[in-house]
Amino acid sequence: MWDSLSVMTIKQLFSSYPYAADFFSSLPNLEQSEESSVGAYFAAIEEDTLQDLGIGRQEFLEQFLSFMLQMEKLKEDKVKIESITIIGGKDKQGKAEDIELTIHAGEIVCIVGPTGSGKSRLLADIEWVAQQDTPTNRKILINGQLPDMRCRFSVEHKLVAQLSQNMNFIMDLSVEEFVSMHAESRMLENIEEVTSHIIAKANELAGEQFNPDTPVTSLSGGQSRALMIADTAYLSSSPIVLIDEIENAGIDRQNALRLLIDKQKIVLMATHDPILALMGDKRIVIKNGGISKVILTSEKERGNLILLTAIDRKMLAIREVLRSGGHIDEIPMALEEII
Numbered sequence: 001m002w003d004s005l006s007v008m009t010i011k012q013l014f015s016s017y018p019y020a021a022d023f024f025s026s027l028p029n030l031e032q033s034e035e036s037s038v039g040a041y042f043a044a045i046e047e048d049t050l051q052d053l054g055i056g057r058q059e060f061l062e063q064f065l066s067f068m069l070q071m072e073k074l075k076e077d078k079v080k081i082e083s084i085t086i087i088g089g090k091d092k093q094g095k096a097e098d099i100e101l102t103i104h105a106g107e108i109v110c111i112v113g114p115t116g117s118g119k120s121r122l123l124a125d126i127e128w129v130a131q132q133d134t135p136t137n138r139k140i141l142i143n144g145q146l147p148d149m150r151c152r153f154s155v156e157h158k159l160v161a162q163l164s165q166n167m168n169f170i171m172d173l174s175v176e177e178f179v180s181m182h183a184e185s186r187m188l189e190n191i192e193e194v195t196s197h198i199i200a201k202a203n204e205l206a207g208e209q210f211n212p213d214t215p216v217t218s219l220s221g222g223q224s225r226a227l228m229i230a231d232t233a234y235l236s237s238s239p240i241v242l243i244d245e246i247e248n249a250g251i252d253r254q255n256a257l258r259l260l261i262d263k264q265k266i267v268l269m270a271t272h273d274p275i276l277a278l279m280g281d282k283r284i285v286i287k288n289g290g291i292s293k294v295i296l297t298s299e300k301e302r303g304n305l306i307l308l309t310a311i312d313r314k315m316l317a318i319r320e321v322l323r324s325g326g327h328i329d330e331i332p333m334a335l336e337e338i339i
C-alpha cells in the first residue's frame, strides 16, 4: 500500500497533520535543530531519498501510522469530557456574575442577548478555558476540575471545534483536496466516500452549489460556512462545538444544527434566531457582558417551534423568489394563513 502513495500525497498528509513536527522529532538521526530536521525530512520525501536519512520509505510510513494511532489514543484517554462548568466572573461594569453553570455532554445550550452584549466573549472564554485571565474574569472547569493546562495551549489536546462568524481560506486547494486531506489525517479508510458525502452535505446547506474542484479560496461566505459545518460534523473529534451565529450565513440553519448535534458532544451556540434558540435544551441570557439568567426550554416553547418553523419555511420561500429575481406578490400562500 505504501509504495502506491505518491510523494505528493505523503507531503499533503504531513502539511495537514498538526503533529507533524512532533512526529519528525521522534525519528532517529536528528542531530540538527527540530525545525531543520523537519525540513530535511520534507526534502527527502520530495526527492524520494529517505534512505539517506537512514530510514526506508515503508518503515517511515509505518512509524508514522503507529505515531498517529498513539496520538489518537492519547487524545481519547485524556479528553473524555463529561461536563464543563462556567464559574461567573464580572460583567462590563465590574458587577459580580453570580453563577455556576454546568453543561453536560449531549446538551445543546444557546446564548442569546443584544448585539455587543458579550455572547462571542462567552464562547471565547470556553474556547480558551479561561482561568480568570480574560476581561470577564470567568473560570472554566472541565469535568468539575481545573483543566490540564496543556488543553489550553496545545493543538494536540484541543477540546473545541469552533465555527466562527468570519471564515476565510488562505490555502491554494480545491474543495475535494481540502476535505480529503482532513479525512486522511483522521485515518479514515473510506476517504473518497467520506469526502464526497461531506461535499454533498455542504451543498445541501449552501444556497448556491459548488463543485469538488472549486478552489476553497473562491467559495462565498455562506459556502465556506456550509463546508466547515459539514467538515466539522463528520471529521472533528473535538468534544465541544462552539457555533457563532449560523443564521447570518445564508445557509439552511436548522439542517446545519441537526448535522452538528452529536449525543456525545457539548454544543454551545450564540444566536439571534428563535428557532435555533428553541432547538436548544436551555439558553443563557447575556446582558451587559454578564450571564443574567439561564432558561430551560419549556414544552410549551417547543410546541411553538412547529408554528415558527412554518413561518420560517414561508420566509425561505419568499427569499428564494427574491434571490431568483421574482416578484414577492407572486407568492401563492399569504403569510396570514400561517399565523
Ligand SMILES: Nc1ncnc2c1ncn2[C@@H]1O[C@H](COP(=O)(O)OP(=O)(O)OP(=O)(O)O)[C@@H](O)[C@H]1O
Pocket: 090, 091, 092, 093, 113, 114, 115, 116, 117, 118, 119, 120, 121, 122, 135, 136, 270, 288, 289, 290
Ligand atoms: N464581562 C465583560 N467584561 C468586559 N468586556 C466584555 C465583557 N463581556 C463582553 N465584553 C466585550 O464586549 C465586546 C462585545 O462583546 P461580544 O463581541 O462578545 O458581543 P456579541 O454579543 O457577540 O455581539 P454580536 O451579537 O454583535 O456578535 C467585546 O469587545 C467583548 O470583549
